[in-house]
Amino acid sequence: MAKQNQTLGEFIIEKQTEFKYSSGELSKLINAIRLAAKVVNHEVNKAGLVDILGTAGETNVQGEQQQKLDVLANDAFIRTLTNREIVCGIASEEEDTFVKINSSDRNNQNKYVVLIDPLDGSSNIDVNVSVGTIFSIYRRVTPVGTPVTEEDFLQPGKNQVAAGYVIYGTSTMLVYTTGHGVNGFTLNPAIGTFYLSHPNMIYPDNGRIYSINEGNYVHFPQGVKDYIKYCQTEEDDRPYTSRYIGSLVSDFHRNMIKGGIFIYPKSSKATDGKLRLLYECNPMAFLAEQANAKASNGFERILDIQPTELHQRVPFFCGSKKMVEKAEEFMQKYR
Numbered sequence: 001m002a003k004q005n006q007t008l009g010e011f012i013i014e015k016q017t018e019f020k021y022s023s024g025e026l027s028k029l030i031n032a033i034r035l036a037a038k039v040v041n042h043e044v045n046k047a048g049l050v051d052i053l054g055t056a057g058e059t060n061v062q063g064e065q066q067q068k069l070d071v072l073a074n075d076a077f078i079r080t081l082t083n084r085e086i087v088c089g090i091a092s093e094e095e096d097t098f099v100k101i102n103s104s105d106r107n108n109q110n111k112y113v114v115l116i117d118p119l120d121g122s123s124n125i126d127v128n129v130s131v132g133t134i135f136s137i138y139r140r141v142t143p144v145g146t147p148v149t150e151e152d153f154l155q156p157g158k159n160q161v162a163a164g165y166v167i168y169g170t171s172t173m174l175v176y177t178t179g180h181g182v183n184g185f186t187l188n189p190a191i192g193t194f195y196l197s198h199p200n201m202i203y204p205d206n207g208r209i210y211s212i213n214e215g216n217y218v219h220f221p222q223g224v225k226d227y228i229k230y231c232q233t234e235e236d237d238r239p240y241t242s243r244y245i246g247s248l249v250s251d252f253h254r255n256m257i258k259g260g261i262f263i264y265p266k267s268s269k270a271t272d273g274k275l276r277l278l279y280e281c282n283p284m285a286f287l288a289e290q291a292n293a294k295a296s297n298g299f300e301r302i303l304d305i306q307p308t309e310l311h312q313r314v315p316f317f318c319g320s321k322k323m324v325e326k327a328e329e330f331m332q333k334y335r
């Protein structure tokens with residue numbers, strides 16, 4: 001049983017002993033992510049003091065201007081995971097294609113691949129609003145001992161063995177699941193240790209917060225427009241409150257604690273929406289379902305979607321079960 005204020009390190013060991021056949025590889029991997037998160041946290045906290053605000057001058061495969069912190073966080077996670085030789089491949093929002101980790105054959109004995117969004121909420125970096133990191137872990141499908149292929153990354157979200165995020169906000173937290181509930185750990189910056197502060201996190205079944213970039217309203221599908229109107233109507237426990245931070249991790253975290261729905265729909269400007277299936281929607285959907293919530297593309301369960309491309313985008317409806325079901329009802333009307 002998770003004990004309040006248990007350290008993340010203790011929790012990882014305790015959870016490992018619960019699995020008789022566990023090789024300890026996943027524990028080492030979560031530990032490495034913990035370390036990389038601390039490295040990035042250190043940089044994020046002093047952004048503005050040192051020259052890490054602003055753009056890096058490069059454009060990533062999505063055609064987005066890379067922020068200096070995007071690049072820094074990407075390097076920190078790839079370096080930390082590579083040096084510990086515990087994964088056989090990494091895919092990242094900031095890398096055109098997946099990175100094969102095979103400095104020596106021994107590396108290929110590893111059975112996990114990791115997909116990361118090293119810095120989520122990039123548009124908020126320079127304005128001191130909370131940002132995050134998102135990670136997703138799979139067991140490879142190709143034989144151990146052979147170089148990884150794209151097939152190892154293009155797995156449906158329901159195959160994830162672990163997923164989580166780090167939020168660099170008023171405090172720094174690491175929140176993750178290995179398919180046995182969701183637990184949140186807060187970093188004590190004085191001693192650099194994560195402590196279990198939010199055991200067994202559960203989304204309220206219903207909520208009163210809706211979170212969507214209404215600036216795109218005119219481009220939204222009619223179902224989404226109708227749902228927004230529903231949220232704003234003076235009836236029953238409505239109107240709901242509108243909250244939109246613009247960092248997926250932060251909007252998700254708030255909704256998980258308070259109850260709410262986050263929607264990034266497709267639009268006439270972005271026919272598949274904006275968020276990436278593999279390293280944004282799948283990990284958040286796994287966490288949501290483990291916390292008794294729901295995640296779909298408005299019609300289909302996110303975790304059932306068969307990926308076809310590393311950086312593909314999907315419409316994203318995620319949050320308190322009753323709210324997502326209501327939004328899906330509106331979408332169904334126009335299917």
Ligand SMILES: O=P(O)(O)OC[C@H]1O[C@](O)(COP(=O)(O)O)[C@@H](O)[C@@H]1O
Pocket residue numbers: 093117119120121122123213246247248249264274
């Ligand atoms: O500015 P918009 O269009 O509302 O988009 C905000 C969304 O884009 C993101 O910033 C995309 O993630 P990245 O910052 O990792 O590219 C999400 O965190 C956020 O939910």
Ligand SMILES: [Mg+2]
Pocket residue numbers: 117119120121248280
């Ligand atoms: Mg992101």
Ligand SMILES: [Mg+2]
Pocket residue numbers: 070093117118119120121122
């Ligand atoms: Mg990002």
